[in-house]
Structure formats: structure tokens, C-alpha cells
Amino acid sequence: MTNSIAELENDADVILITGSNTTQMHPVISSFIKRAVRAGRTKVIVADPRRIDMVELAEIWLRQRGGTDVAWLNGLIHVILAEDLYDHEFVEQRTEGLAELKEAVAPYTPDRVEQISGIPADKLRSAARLYASAKAGSIVYAMGITQHISGTDAVKSLANLAMICGNLGIPGGGVNPLRGQNNVQGACDLGALPNVLPGYQLVTNVEARARFAESWGVTGLPDRPGLTVVEVVHGAVEGSVKALYVMGENPMVSDPDLHHVKKGLRSLDLLVVQDLFLTETAQIADVVLPAACFAEKDGTFTNTERRVQRVRKAVDPPGQARSDGDIICDLATRMGYPMAYDSASDIFDELARLTPQYRGMSYGRLEGEGLQWPCPTSSHPGTKFLHKGVFPRGRGKLHPVEWIPPAEERSRRFPFLLNTGRVLYQYHTGSMTRRSEGPNERYPECRVEMHPADAKRLKIRDGDWVQVTSRRGSLKARAAVGRVTPEGSVFIPFHFAEAAANNLTIAALDPVAKIPSYKVCAVRVAKAQP
Amino acid sequence: MDTFTITADGKEIEGRPGQTVLQVCQDANVSIPTLCHHPALKPYGGCRLCVVEIEGMRGLPAACTTPATAGMVVHTHTDLLHRARRTILELLLANGDHDCLVCNANGSCELQTLVYEHEIEHRPEGEPFTRRPIDDSNAMIRRDLNKCVLCSRCVRACMDHQVNGVIDVAARGSESVIATFNDMPLGDSECVFCGECVQVCPTGALLEKRAQFASQPWALRRVRTTCTYCGVGCQLELNVRGNSVVKVTSSHELPGPNGGSLCVKGRFASDFIGHPDRLTHPLIRQNGKLREATWDEALGHIASKLSEIRSEHGPDSIAFFSSARATNEENYLLNKLARAVVGTNNIDHCARL
Ligand code: SF4
Ligand code: SF4
Ligand code: SF4
Numbered sequence: 001m002t003n004s005i006a007e008l009e010n011d012a013d014v015i016l017i018t019g020s021n022t023t024q025m026h027p028v029i030s031s032f033i034k035r036a037v038r039a040g041r042t043k044v045i046v047a048d049p050r051r052i053d054m055v056e057l058a059e060i061w062l063r064q065r066g067g068t069d070v071a072w073l074n075g076l077i078h079v080i081l082a083e084d085l086y087d088h089e090f091v092e093q094r095t096e097g098l099a100e101l102k103e104a105v106a107p108y109t110p111d112r113v114e115q116i117s118g119i120p121a122d123k124l125r126s127a128a129r130l131y132a133s134a135k136a137g138s139i140v141y142a143m144g145i146t147q148h149i150s151g152t153d154a155v156k157s158l159a160n161l162a163m164i165c166g167n168l169g170i171p172g173g174g175v176n177p178l179r180g181q182n183n184v185q186g187a188c189d190l191g192a193l194p195n196v197l198p199g200y201q202l203v204t205n206v207e208a209r210a211r212f213a214e215s216w217g218v219t220g221l222p223d224r225p226g227l228t229v230v231e232v233v234h235g236a237v238e239g240s241v242k243a244l245y246v247m248g249e250n251p252m253v254s255d256p257d258l259h260h261v262k263k264g265l266r267s268l269d270l271l272v273v274q275d276l277f278l279t280e281t282a283q284i285a286d287v288v289l290p291a292a293c294f295a296e297k298d299g300t301f302t303n304t305e306r307r308v309q310r311v312r313k314a315v316d317p318p319g320q321a322r323s324d325g326d327i328i329c330d331l332a333t334r335m336g337y338p339m340a341y342d343s344a345s346d347i348f349d350e351l352a353r354l355t356p357q358y359r360g361m362s363y364g365r366l367e368g369e370g371l372q373w374p375c376p377t378s379s380h381p382g383t384k385f386l387h388k389g390v391f392p393r394g395r396g397k398l399h400p401v402e403w404i405p406p407a408e409e410r411s412r413r414f415p416f417l418l419n420t421g422r423v424l425y426q427y428h429t430g431s432m433t434r435r436s437e438g439p440n441e442r443y444p445e446c447r448v449e450m451h452p453a454d455a456k457r458l459k460i461r462d463g464d465w466v467q468v469t470s471r472r473g474s475l476k477a478r479a480a481v482g483r484v485t486p487e488g489s490v491f492i493p494f495h496f497a498e499a500a501a502n503n504l505t506i507a508a509l510d511p512v513a514k515i516p517s518y519k520v521c522a523v524r525v526a527k528a529q530p
Numbered sequence: 531m532d533t534f535t536i537t538a539d540g541k542e543i544e545g546r547p548g549q550t551v552l553q554v555c556q557d558a559n560v561s562i563p564t565l566c567h568h569p570a571l572k573p574y575g576g577c578r579l580c581v582v583e584i585e586g587m588r589g590l591p592a593a594c595t596t597p598a599t600a601g602m603v604v605h606t607h608t609d610l611l612h613r614a615r616r617t618i619l620e621l622l623l624a625n626g627d628h629d630c631l632v633c634n635a636n637g638s639c640e641l642q643t644l645v646y647e648h649e650i651e652h653r654p655e656g657e658p659f660t661r662r663p664i665d666d667s668n669a670m671i672r673r674d675l676n677k678c679v680l681c682s683r684c685v686r687a688c689m690d691h692q693v694n695g696v697i698d699v700a701a702r703g704s705e706s707v708i709a710t711f712n713d714m715p716l717g718d719s720e721c722v723f724c725g726e727c728v729q730v731c732p733t734g735a736l737l738e739k740r741a742q743f744a745s746q747p748w749a750l751r752r753v754r755t756t757c758t759y760c761g762v763g764c765q766l767e768l769n770v771r772g773n774s775v776v777k778v779t780s781s782h783e784l785p786g787p788n789g790g791s792l793c794v795k796g797r798f799a800s801d802f803i804g805h806p807d808r809l810t811h812p813l814i815r816q817n818g819k820l821r822e823a824t825w826d827e828a829l830g831h832i833a834s835k836l837s838e839i840r841s842e843h844g845p846d847s848i849a850f851f852s853s854a855r856a857t858n859e860e861n862y863l864l865n866k867l868a869r870a871v872v873g874t875n876n877i878d879h880c881a882r883l
Contacts, residue, residue: 005762005787027724027793028762034693179761181854181880183861191865192852192879198862203875216870222845226868226875232849241849241876242839245832247864248853249880270835277807278820287828288820290809293802294758295768295775299857301756303763307787311857314753314768315775315803319810320825324853324860328867330825334833337871339863347859369785424722427759427795428855435807436799438670438723438740 001305002174002386003138004372005029009036011172014134016127018047018158019069019144022054024424026142026178026304030054033140045127047072048144049419050491051484060127066417066489067406068117069145072124073157074403075113078105079128080164086132087166094390095163097398104400116403132165136172143180143421153401163396169387179304181428186302189358189373190351194226199355215354229255236264243270247324248291252280253429253497256505257472274327277431280497290321297323298344300366302373306383308361309370407521408506410488414470414522416454417489418504426495434495446499447480449491450525455481460527467528468492470521473503476528490525534600539607545598552580552593555606562606563615563644566681567594568730570782570790572690574682579615579644582606590614616648624656627676628733635734638747641679660705667715670723670739670798678735680706684727692791696721723794729779738777740801745771754784757796758855764788764796774804836872845873852879 008015009032022030030053036042037057046054047062047069055061064072080086081102091098110121131137139162145154158175167173179185191198201208209221227235233255235241244265255261265271265284273285282288296317302308317323322330325347332339341347345363352358357373360380365371371382387396410417425443427433434440448466460466462481467474468490477492477499485491492501506521533544536554543558550573555562566577573594581590585603590611593604605611622628623645630636665673682699685708689695696719700709710719728736750769757764765786769777778797782790802808812828813820823831839847850868852861861879868877 023722026760026762027722028764028788028791028796031692031791035691038693179854182756182758182761182763183856183858184761184854184879186858187852187854187856187861187879190858190862191869192854192861192877194875194878197869198865212869216866218870221869222873222875224846224875226846226877227849229851229878229880232851232876232878235849240847242843242847243836244849244851245836246851247860248855249851251851251880254880269839270832272832276802276809277805278809278813282809283820285813285820286815287823287832288809288813289828290811294755294855294857295753295800295803297857299859301758301763302858303756303787304761305763305787307763308858309756309763309765309786310754312753312755314751314755314770315773318804318808320812321808321810322825324856325863327829328860328863331829331833332863332867332871334829335837335871339866339871344857344859347863351858351862425794427799432758432802433795433799435805436801438668438798438801439794441669442723442794 001176001178002168003172003176004305004384005032007136007172007385008032008138008140008176009041012036012042012134012136012138013172014043014045014131014137015140016045016047016131016137017054017058017140020140020142020178021048021050021052021144021421022140022142022178023052025180025422027424029140029178033057043130045130047127049486049489051486060123060130062119062123062127063486064117064119066419068403069154070157070401071108071116071403072113072119073154073161074105074108074401075110075117075119075124076128076131077101077157077161077164078108078113079110079125080132080161081105083129085129086164090166091164094169095396095398097400098164100400101160101164101398104402108403131161134165134167134173136170137162137165137167138172138174138176139167140176140178142178156399156401159396160398160401163398168396169385169389171385174385174387177304180422182303183301185304185306186300186308189302190355194228197221197354198351199357212354215350233261233264236268239267242268243272244268245272245274246281246285247274248276250275250279250281250429250431252284253500253502254494256502258500258502259473274324275431277435279429279431289327290317290319291327292317292321292323296321297325299325300344300348306372307370308358308366308373310363310366408471410522414524415488416523416525418468418470418501418521418523419485419489419491420494420501420505421491422495423493426493428495429497430495446475446477446493446496446501448477448525449480449482449485451483451485451487451489452481453487454525455479458525458527460525465528465530467526468504468523469526470504470506470523472506475499475501475503490523534598536598536600536602536604538604549598550594551582551584551591551596551598551602551604554598555593555604560606562593563647564594565640565644565679565732566683568683568686570691571683571686571730574686576680576682577618579618581611581614583608583611612648616650619645619648619650620654621656622679623650624654625659626678627659627661627674628653633677633734634737634742635677636746639734640732662707665715666739667717668723668739670794671716671721671725671728672737672739672742673716674735674737675708676735677733678708679733680708681732682708683730683732684708684736687726687730692724692726694720694722694724697727723798724792725794725797726791729781729790738798740798741769741777744776745769750776752779757792759795759799762787764792766792766796768800775800840872846876848872848874849876850878852877854879
């Protein structure tokens with residue numbers, strides 16, 4: 001997030017929520033927004049194909065067809081530029097590329113956008129006017145925006161929208177991705193990405209590599225960007241990847257096109273899985289290592305507003321389970337690289353030295369409310385919102401982007417669009433929440449959400465078993481008939497291994513971010529026997 | 531900012547514009563008993579335990595709803611006030627099932643503390659109260675409204691803080707009661723089980739069901755940490771007895787992004803921690819089956835196999851999936867293992883998934 005969570009309640013006067021089912025995925029953040037709306041401080045625009053809870057609070061609801069985000073965002077920008085509602089001062093002083101952007105969005109007239117996205121032209125215009133009128137307009141988004149083959153473009157469009165309205169670098173004004181998992185931010189910050197070292201320092205950068213090599217006491221570091229999760233699976237299928245070490249992930253449920261994943265993982269010479277439970281992935285591993293959970297170790301997580309906070313040990317791990325960090329040190333040592341730390345705090349000191357955004361942090365300073373990066377020196381108070389005064393690259397670039405149709409569209413054989421995601425009561429592949437009685441009682445099994453009109457046509461009643469089939473696979477689950485999902489679409493949560501939504505999904509990737517297109521693929525639905 | 535002075539129990543203390551008498555007194559450590567008041571919620575003025583005497587003002591105004599003004603002379607502990615408060619407490623005691631010995635809130639109940647502080651020696655005899663059925667309709671929250679003192683904290687938490695508006699004070703003839711829409715059990719209502727109502731309830735009326743009979747409040751150790759589920763990073767406290775996490779709570783007093791709120795996952799999805807399915811030994815596949823192994827054997831096997839694959843096929847034939855659920859320190863270490871020890875940039879995690 002470029003802003004802080006509290007700014008959504010206190011400072012933003014218009015919030016555009018898109019691709020985020022906030023009340024279900026980030027309930028506590030949704031309360032901040034709901035309070036602001038209730039107090040009359042904030043107006044909300046929701047852009048989402050599903051009638052999510054936030055629609056009830058919204059001033060305007062744009063119900064776009066799946067996979068058309070770049071089109072309607074370009075449409076919004078078109079209206080704001082055409083009606084001269086943009087922030088001239090900000091655009092002139094802090095950005096570049098207005099002419100190119102203007103040209104790119106010119107064809108996205110409200111009428112054309114209506115044809116592509118299904119959003120009525122008038123609604124698009126009102127939304128554009130409302131967002132442009134904000135003193136501090138905030139954009140809140142999540143996987144609903146990024147999990148498309150054009151996800152990177154959609155994120156660029158959001159940045160374009162924010163910049164032309166001067167909604168960056170001020171309290172409450174910004175672009176705010178909500179992270180689905182507790183430490184996505186920290187994993188990205190600290191080098192768990194194939195193209196960057198900790199602190200987003202490119203592996204192709206000679207000086208960065210030299211700095212790390214020296215600190216790590218090795219002669220050199222690999223200079224070619226590595227493979228992403230989905231590419232690793234392809235590599236395993238092809239045979240170029242021979243060994244995979246999995247720390248606390250469950251690709252056998254979470255990754256797209258599970259048949260392909262299974263084939264890949266099965267052809268490895270060595271699959272190691274380190275986890276809390278014998279997950280679907282651990283079941284096919286060659287070696288399984290028992291890991292400690294968050295309550296059993298010390299460390300830090302970085303939240304979605306870049307706040308680094310302490311994790312503290314409360315209980316001992318069961319049996320012989322050990323913390324992930326402890327296991328890694330032991331393994332490194334056995335591979336001839338002695339690795340040992342007295343405490344998590346020592347590891348943190350080392351990573352802080354090498355990661356510019358974290359440099360001023362230490363466990364002592366993280367007591368209290370933690371620190372938000374960037375925090376470059378030990379007296380720096382941390383940063384509540386980003387991009388005040390100047391962007392890292394100087395001027396903010398307005399990126400012209402074109403809408404491209406989704407990788408798969410409805411067809412006669414596959415007449416529904418499938419959207420996958422999460423529900424309030426479950427988390428990720430369910431290994432933790434499905435073992436927690438309370439939440440699991442509320443949402444114990446996979447449900448295929450569909451619109452009453454579709455259900456009626458297919459003679460499906462709420463609770464009936466249905467078979468959902470895509471070009472890649474099939475699953476059986478009960479139907480949940482309701483008005484949240486639009487006609488012509490179905491929504492399936494991906495938490496349930498026995499009815500794994502990712503048997504159906506497509507491994508088509510966004511070309512830049514390599515994010516699978518979980519939000520759009522074509523399926524058919526039929527009534528099934530229990 | 532402008533400040534002004536008021537006198538409380540003969541002491542001169544400082545107030546700021548907009549503050550209530552209660553806030554000014556509390557800031558200056560002049561204690562006034564309260565029950566419906568909760569620092570994170572809007573004032574309600576319902577229980578009348580915070581009554582005070584203010585010179586020049588008639589009657590006994592409630593400190594939590596009376597604005598403080600310059601020069602006010604306030605008395606917080608007079609015989610009259612003590613009697614008034616005792617009467618209120620005796621009424622509450624008579625009108626509910628306040629049997630501390632068999633209550634899970636014993637030792638952490640604000641009513642119990644107030645009764646003790648006001649030196650009440652017996653439960654007063656009164657009209658027997660109407661018993662209400664206990665709402666046991668779900669696995670998370672147990673509602674026993676026989677222990678409810680109608681402070682409305684839960685209603686304000688649900689309505690004003692979480693903005694869920696699931697419960698309200700419903701008037702039924704002369705008897706008010708906290709109820710969901712149509713008085714449905716919580717499990718059938720619109721409740722999303724954030725548990726904020728439980729957190730603010732001063733008595734044993736609302737309880738985390740899992741914590742019942744798991745520990746008496748004074749045997750709990752509280753460890754502050756960060757939620758393991760979504761990216762909000764809510765600050766919470768693991769309530770631990772021995773080696774098990776009995777319940778999860780938060781508080782507006784914990785500094786952090788969540789202001790004391792949690793959602794159902796943070797608060798109620800902690801059973802997995804001590805779950806019998808947890809892995810307790812390393813496992814190695816032998817003849818197609820996973821069998822228990824020692825750490826030495828398991829790590830030795832991995833180290834030699836990785837080294838072998840690396841020398842045969844090069845470092846880029848090895849890949850690592852790190853985790854968006856592991857700590858920063860662990861992600862950093864795995865990145866170091868991949869890059870410095872194995873020599874590959876093949877490290878990623880499921881940020882994208
Ligand atoms: S658990 Fe949350 S939603 Fe349910 S009644 Fe309590 S405060 Fe309201
Ligand atoms: S249930 Fe608890 S919080 Fe709610 S009114 Fe009764 S005593 Fe107060
Ligand atoms: S309590 Fe809920 S909202 Fe808060 S971090 Fe945990 S999962 Fe997210």
C-alpha cells in the first residue's frame with residue numbers, strides 16, 4: 001500500500017474498491033472503510049462483477065464483465081481527460097507521458113467501454129467524476145485485479161488513474177493493494193523472488209551482487225533471473241528442474257491447472273516439503289520436514305501497509321518440529337556453508353544491513369507499533385505514505401496500456417466464466433482453517449456459487465450437486481444459488497483439495513508478473529448425482 | 531491546545547475542551563467506577579455507576595456523558611454516591627445468574643470486581659428473574675444472557691466499531707434484552723464472528739466457547755504477536771495455558787494497525803496450532819511409503835541429494851518455493867540458501883497465487 005490503513009478511515013474522501021472482496025478477505029480493513037462511510041467522510045465506488053458486501057455501501061457500483069479491467073479503467077481515464085477533470089499541476093510537475101496516455105485512451109469512449117465491459121456509459125461517467133472530485137482518492141485492490149493475463153496492465157492503469165488525479169503522495173490518496181497472505185509483503189521485500197535480491201535489488205545489477213556476495217562470504221552470485229512458481233512447474237514437467245524445496249506452500253492445491261502441477265512434481269528427482277501438516281504436496285514428497293508455526297517462533301511479518309511487526313514465541317512446537325529458520329541453517333551447514341545465528345534478532349540485523357528499506361530497523365525499535373518501510377536510518381520514524389514530493393524514478397511515468405481479451409472466453413461447450421477466490425471462513429489451501437472447528441463449521445465444504453437465473457435454466461436447486469468442467473479438468477461440489485455472482489458466471493473458492501478449483505483453472509500467465517489467470521476461464525456446469 | 535482546570539475530590543486537575551468529566555478524571559488517575567463505559571466505544575450513559583456530585587448541579591450526573599467545563603468542582607466518592615452505586619449493583623446482582631463459582635469469567639469479570647469494591651456481602655433476595663435459554667448455536671461464541679448486565683458494549687462494538695449491526699438492545703415490554711434480528715441464534719443470524727462483542731463484554735455473558743473449561747482466567751499467560759492469516763497484520767494476544775493456546779484476544783491498548791479488532795480467522799482459527807495432525811517427525815519415502823526418520827538422516831539425505839543434482843545438472847536444476855506465511859527472517863535465509871549456497875535464483879513464493 002502506498003497509504004496506511006488508518007488513512008482509509010481518516011483521510012480518504014473517495015475510495016475506489018476493485019477486485020477486493022474486502023469484508024471477506026480483509027475484514028478489519030473493511031471496518032475502517034465502513035466506519036468512514038457511516039460517518040459521511042467517504043464515498044465508495046465498487047467495481048466488481050460480484051455483488052460483494054461492499055456494494056451495499058457504495059455510491060456507485062460498476063459491474064464489469066470478468067477480464068475487462070483495463071478497458072473500463074481506460075474508460076475512466078478517458079472521461080477524466082476529456083472532461084478536463086484531471087490535476088494539471090500534479091501531472092505537469094510530477095509525471096510524464098500524458099500525450100501518449102491521451103492517445104491510448106482515446107478509443108475507450110464510454111460507449112465502447114459499455115460494449116466491452118457491460119458497464120453503462122452513464123455510470124462510468126459518474127464514477128469518473130466522483131473519483132476525480134476527490135481531495136484524497138484512494139484505490140483499494142486485490143487479487144481480483146492482478147490474477148488475469150493482463151493483471152500487470154490493470155495495475156498500471158490504476159497507477160495512471162491515481163496520478164492524473166494527483167492522488168499519490170498525500171495522506172489517504174494512493175494505490176493500495178491488499179495482500180492476501182500475512183507476509184506476502186515481507187517475502188517480496190526479502191528476496192523470495194527470482195529476479196531480485198532483498199530490497200528489490202536486481203540480480204542483474206553487478207554492484208548489488210557484489211555487496212551481497214561480500215557480506216555472505218561467497219565469491220559470486222548467480223546473475224540470471226530465476227524461474228517463477230509456474231515456470232518451475234513447467235521446468236519440472238520438461239525435466240530441466242530436478243529438485244524442488246518447498247517451504248510452507250501447497251502447490252498441489254494453490255497452483256493453476258493441478259494435473260500439470262502433479263505431473264511436474266512427480267517427475268522430480270527430489271521433492272522436499274517443510275510444513276505444519278501432511279499437505280497434499282507433502283503427501284507426494286520424498287522428504288517431509290515438520291515445521292513450527294507462527295506461535296512457536298520469534299520473527300517478524302511485514303503487513304500490507306509495509307509495517308514490520310514482531311512475531312513472538314508463545315508455545316513450544318510439537319514433537320521434534322523445528323522452525324523453518326533453524327532447519328535452513330542446519331541444511332546450509334550440512335551443504336558446506338556454516339550458517340548459525342544466536343537469535344531471530346541477529347538474522348534481522350543482518351538482513352536490515354543489506355536491505356535499504358529496512359536499514360534503520362531493529363527488534364528494539366519494533367516494540368510498540370512496529371515501523372513502516374522505508375526506514376533508512378536508526379532515527380528515521382518510518383514512512384506512513386509513499387511518494388511524497390518525488391517518485392523513486394523522478395517523474396511518475398504514465399503508461400499507455402491496451403485492453404486485451406482474456407485467454408479463454410465463453411464458448412458453446414463452455415458457456416460459463418469461472419472466477420476463483422477465497423471466502424471469509426477459510427484461508428488459502430485450508431490446512432490451518434479447516435482444522436479450526438469454529439470457522440470450518442461455518443463453511444465446511446466447497447460450494448459453487450451461481451446466479452438463480454442460471455440455476456433455474458439448468459434445473460439446479462440450492463444445495464444440489466453439480467459437476468463443473470473446464471478444458472483441463474472437472475470437479476463436483478454442491479451449488480450455492482444466490483445473487484452475488486452475476487449471470488453467466490460461477491464462483492468457486494480454491495480452499496478445498498477434494499474439490500480443487502485449480503483442477504479447472506488455466507495456467508495462462510500475465511506476461512510480466514507471471515500471475516496465473518485465476519479470475520477468468522471457461523467452464524460448463526451440469527447437475528450431478530451426489 | 532487550550533486547557534482548563536477542574537477540581538476533583540479536592541485535587542486540581544487539567545481538562546481539554548471536548549472531554550467528559552470521566553475522561554478528565556481518568557487522565558488524572560482519579561478513579562470513578564464504570565461498567566457500560568469502554569474507552570474504545572462511544573459513551574452510553576446506561577449503567578449509571580459513574581455518577582458523581584458536581585457543585586451547582588442538581589442530581590447525580592453521569593460522569594461519562596457530562597462535558598467537563600472550566601472551574602467545575604466534582605466529588606467522585608461520597609457516602610451518597612457509594613449508596614447509589616451499591617443499589618445499582620445489588621439490582622444487577624438480583625436480576626441475573628451471577629454465580630461466579632460456575633462462571634468462566636470468574637476472575638476477569640468487571641461486575642465481580644465492582645461488587646467486591648463496593649463491599650457487598652450477599653446476593654440480594656429479589657424477584658426471581660426470567661431465565662433465558664443459552665445460545666449455543668455455533669462453535670465459537672457462547673451467549674448466556676442470564677449473565678448480561680445490559681451495558682450495550684457488545685451492541686456498540688458490533689454497530690459502531692465493526693459496523694456489522696447484528697445485535698441491538700431490543701425492548702420487550704418492560705424487559706430489555708440484547709437480541710439479533712428476529713431474536714435468532716447467533717449461528718443463524720448475519721453475524722460474521724469477528725468476536726468483538728465477546729472482547730468488550732464485561733461479564734461472562736459472552737464467551738469464546740473453546741476457552742470454556744480450558745483455563746481459569748488467572749492461569750493464562752498472554753503473548754502479544756501478529757496474526758498469521760491475512761496481510762492486515764492485526765496485533766493480538768495468544769492466551770496460553772501450559773503449552774496450549776486457549777484463546778486469542780486483542781485490545782485497543784495494543785498498538786498496531788487494527789485498533790483492537792480482529793476477524794473470525796485471527797480470533798477463532800487457532801485450533802490448528804496444537805492439532806493432533808501436526809507433523810512431529812521428519813519423514814522419508816522408502817519403497818513408495820513415507821516413514822519416520824531422524825533429523826540427521828533426513829537433512830543428511832537432502833544435503834547429499836542436492837549436492838549430487840547440482841554437480842550433475844547445475845544449480846539451476848534446483849528450485850525453492852519460499853513462503854508468504856513464513857517470517858521475514860526465514861524468507862531471507864531461504865533466499866540466502868538458494869543464492870549463496872546452492873547458487874541459483876530459482877526462488878519464488880505464491881505472492882501471485
Ligand atoms: S461476533 Fe462480531 S458480528 Fe457477531 S455479534 Fe459479535 S460483534 Fe457482531
Ligand atoms: S452481553 Fe455483555 S456486553 Fe452485551 S450488554 Fe450484556 S453484559 Fe454488556
Ligand atoms: S485478524 Fe483477520 S483481518 Fe486481522 S490479520 Fe488476521 S486474518 Fe487479517
